[in-house]
Amino acid sequence: MSGIVVERAEPGVEVVVVTGEHDLSTAPELERRLEAALDSGQPVVIDLLGTTFIDSTVLRVLICAREQAGERSVGFRCALGETTGHGVRRLLELTGMEDRLSAVPTRADAIAGAAAQA
């Protein structure tokens, strides 16, 4: 199943867990959830470890979240690893935009990185 779940991880990091397939039909909901997470003022992690597919509309939402976090000086990381779907990594490879996501390979690294950056 596809879903977007927001969890709170120690030490006070908002983790937005994105599972399954996401495209322009779910991008507006993801954008709302990420805006709410950023509005909390806490560091934000986007967990893409269970994401099987994203299109360029979703990629734009992820990049915008990272840019907004930077503007607000909020800690931010994406977790993007071996369990992330081929389709996600393929889109990043074709667009050359992986370095615009502050991606690290595990959820623990992402939480620690986002918290340290805040």
Added chain:
Amino acid sequence: MTGRVSETAMTPLSSGFELELAAETDNVPLVRHALRGLLEASGVGEERISDITLAVTEACANAVLHAYPHAGGQFEASAALSAAGELVVTVRDHGSGMAPRVDSPGLGVGLPVMAAIADALEIDTPDGAGTIVRMTFDVATATAP
């Protein structure tokens, strides 16, 4: 994996489908799932399916997001898989074309992604008749053993 392919919305061909859908974002995953079903049934490998569904999702997103910026409409998506392993996917809208929009919700990377994955990409914009995107994929060499 979510499965929201509507069997009744599909017109069976020898191997393929034709869908005529409202230009709504919820219908884009429907096309993707129909295509995935076709390719899985034909034994195409997972990575190739993933690539092809990405290219086709981008084409459908263009049809839905660019073609009718001000009002709803229809779009058509068809896929035909030949015995020789050539997949032809056509996405057609009847809207105002894929001209850049100031409020574009994309990154402007849809076309390059489609071009990188498809073995051939043709885009026709017949006057006043929307946009036709036709992508050809060789899936014979990618077929799982």
